[in-house]
Amino acid sequence: xxxxxxxxxxxxxxxxxxxxxxxxxxxxxxxxxxxxxxxxxxxxxxxxxxxxxxxxxxxxxxxxxxxxxxxxxxxxxxxxxxxxxxxxxxxxxxxxxxxxxxxxxxxxxxxxxxxxxxxxxxxxxxxxxxxxxxxxxxxxxxxxxxxxxxxxxx
Amino acid sequence: xxxxxxxxxxxxxxxxxxxxxxxxxxxxxxxxxxxxxxxxxxxxxxxxxxxxxxxxxxxxxxxxxxxxxxxxxxxxxxxxxxxxxxxxxxxxxxxxxxxxxxxxxxxxxxxxxxxxxxxxxxxxxxxxxxxxxxxxxxxxxxxxxxxxxxxxxxxxxxxxxxxxxxxxxxxxxxxxxxxxxxxxxxxxxxxxxxxxxxxxxxxxxxxxxxxxxxxxxxxxxxxxxxxxxxxxxxxxxxxxxxxxxxxxxxxxxxxxxxxxxxxxxxxxxxxxxxxxxxxxxxxxxxxxxxxxxxxxxxxxxxxxxxxxxxxxxxxxxxxxxxxxxxxxxxxxxxxxxxxxxxxxxxxxxxxxxxxxxxxxxxxxxxxxxxxxxxxxxxxxxxxxxxxxxxxxxxxxxxxxxxxxxxxxxxxxxxxxxxxxxxxxxxxxxxxxxxxx
Numbered sequence: 001x002x003x004x005x006x007x008x009x010x011x012x013x014x015x016x017x018x019x020x021x022x023x024x025x026x027x028x029x030x031x032x033x034x035x036x037x038x039x040x041x042x043x044x045x046x047x048x049x050x051x052x053x054x055x056x057x058x059x060x061x062x063x064x065x066x067x068x069x070x071x072x073x074x075x076x077x078x079x080x081x082x083x084x085x086x087x088x089x090x091x092x093x094x095x096x097x098x099x100x101x102x103x104x105x106x107x108x109x110x111x112x113x114x115x116x117x118x119x120x121x122x123x124x125x126x127x128x129x130x131x132x133x134x135x136x137x138x139x140x141x142x143x144x145x146x147x148x149x150x151x152x153x154x
Numbered sequence: 155x156x157x158x159x160x161x162x163x164x165x166x167x168x169x170x171x172x173x174x175x176x177x178x179x180x181x182x183x184x185x186x187x188x189x190x191x192x193x194x195x196x197x198x199x200x201x202x203x204x205x206x207x208x209x210x211x212x213x214x215x216x217x218x219x220x221x222x223x224x225x226x227x228x229x230x231x232x233x234x235x236x237x238x239x240x241x242x243x244x245x246x247x248x249x250x251x252x253x254x255x256x257x258x259x260x261x262x263x264x265x266x267x268x269x270x271x272x273x274x275x276x277x278x279x280x281x282x283x284x285x286x287x288x289x290x291x292x293x294x295x296x297x298x299x300x301x302x303x304x305x306x307x308x309x310x311x312x313x314x315x316x317x318x319x320x321x322x323x324x325x326x327x328x329x330x331x332x333x334x335x336x337x338x339x340x341x342x343x344x345x346x347x348x349x350x351x352x353x354x355x356x357x358x359x360x361x362x363x364x365x366x367x368x369x370x371x372x373x374x375x376x377x378x379x380x381x382x383x384x385x386x387x388x389x390x391x392x393x394x395x396x397x398x399x400x401x402x403x404x405x406x407x408x409x410x411x412x413x414x415x416x417x418x419x420x421x422x423x424x425x426x427x428x429x430x431x432x433x434x435x436x437x438x439x440x441x442x443x444x445x446x447x448x449x450x451x452x453x454x455x456x457x458x459x460x461x462x463x464x465x466x467x468x469x470x471x472x473x474x475x476x477x478x479x480x481x482x483x484x485x486x487x488x489x490x491x492x493x494x495x496x497x498x499x500x501x502x503x504x505x506x507x508x509x510x511x512x513x514x515x516x517x518x519x520x521x522x523x524x525x526x527x528x529x530x531x532x533x534x535x536x537x538x539x540x541x542x543x544x545x546x547x548x549x550x551x552x553x554x555x556x557x558x559x560x561x562x563x564x565x566x567x568x569x570x571x572x573x574x575x576x577x578x579x580x581x582x583x584x585x586x587x588x589x590x
Contacts, residue, residue, distance in 0.1 A: 064344075
């Protein structure tokens with residue numbers, strides 16, 4: 001069941017568009033902010049709330065890179081795989097994450113703490129290599145800096 | 155002389171990296187353009203000024219904004235939308251992020267002036283998912299602007315109302331294609347629409363819709379405040395195809411192994427060499443420049459002997475490349491050019507919307523062949539297979555410009571790095587250790 005808060009946020013968002021369904025992408029993100037990911041049941045409820053079929057909303061949800069349709073860890077590490085980051089150290093960061101933290105793209109750490117995801121160019125090319133840790137930009141990364149960032153995540 | 159004379163777009167930026175707030179923006183002449191437009195210029199006069207300035211779209215195509223604005227038909231009593239394309243996902247590009255984070259009111263003012271010119275009823279700023287800092291700053295600036303009467307009902311007492319909303323996307327490069335962006339805004343899969351009718355005639359929910367890039371909008375307040383003649387006088391470009399000259403400044407960005415990567419606002423038409431050697435401080439010690447992509451991943455490679463190329467919209471065509479977004483990527487001699495191509499083609503293959511066959515099937519094929527070169531599995535005939543794709547994938551065979559854009563670096567790369575491809579074949583491996 002969608003919570004009262006989720007319903008209210010989605011309804012508010014829908015008011016910004018002449019058609020309710022236009023709010024569907026933001027609605028999926030609202031659910032994701034509350035629950036970490038968008039489960040089938042939640043997706044069906046959002047579809048009903050916005051007057052869409054479940055299949056249609058799933059088609060939208062699976063189109064966008066940042067709508068997560070399966071459970072993830074408590075924290076997200078988005079490592080930029082753009083060409084400027086690749087040039088300046090991303091492969092070494094990736095190797096380090098796998099060797100020292102058993103983190104591969106799309107995989108959540110055994111303790112459920114962090115999920116590593118690839119992301120296209122983050123627009124931080126002048127400070128490569130870069131990543132987002134729970135959405136916040138981290139730049140000029142080194143394996144040592146990644147260790148520090150990961151150790152800080154509760 | 156104020157900073158705004160040479161750097162109209164970034165001259166107000168704060169040194170601490172925070173966003174310029176409303177009071178600060180107003181003190182530096184902010185919202186004067188909007189006040190002038192609404193109080194003393196007719197909507198048609200505003201459009202004419204932008205037309206005369208020959209402001210060319212900063213999103214990559216360089217289409218004159220004035221012509222696009224004039225294409226919006228009269229729409230009495232009906233909805234009309236103005237949309238800022240802030241879905242900046244071109245690998246190498248970050249100019250729009252810089253502009254939104256540094257001076258969010260400048261974008262808002264540009265959009266409201268455009269909306270006045272078109273008598274639009276509402277607007278959306280379409281920001282990519284990952285630009286959360288820019289989105290937060292825009293949200294705060296929108297609230298400030300609304301409280302001050304620059305937005306919402308009865309803008310500056312004119313009797314005209316305009317609502318401007320922030321839309322944050324969910325991550326997909328194709329959303330930057332303006333008709334795909336409209337589908338995304340309507341809550342659909344971001345698949346490009348047929349070329350006709352144009353969005354200016356039938357866009358969002360079937361109503362006239364004018365989509366411009368962030369940087370394009372940011373130029374508008376300055377054109378209205380200072381006039382088209384001033385704008386044209388700033389540029390250093392040669393006469394453009396559509397009459398007049400490329401005017402104004404450009405926010406160029408620079409990345410790769412140069413001494414000072416970053417963003418640089420400079421007159422339109424600044425030579426690439428000036429950007430790399432003066433602004434960027436040249437190559438880092440131990441690295442030599444191998445090639446440059448002048449405007450992001452979907453622009454071709456330029457050989458080092460052409461660095462004097464002016465960075466305006468028309469000159470790059472003489473060198474077989476495009477200005478694109480003016481976001482320069484420098485490739486050095488320690489980086490495998492085949493690997494760089496593989497990285498970029500993997501991105502284009504992943505970000506294909508899947509709608510048309512040459513893109514959906516062709517790009518993954520290209521990516522697999524390039525990977526085979528990197529892994530030492532390629533055969534000599536694979537070079538011809540790559541070349542075939544550059545011939546078969548073009549604007550006449552695909553639905554939008556996504557896959558043709560992906561072919562630009564491949565086509566020029568095949569010509570420029572032929573010996574590197576052959577070296578991969580000969581050695582049966584990638585001879586570089588890029589990024590490790």
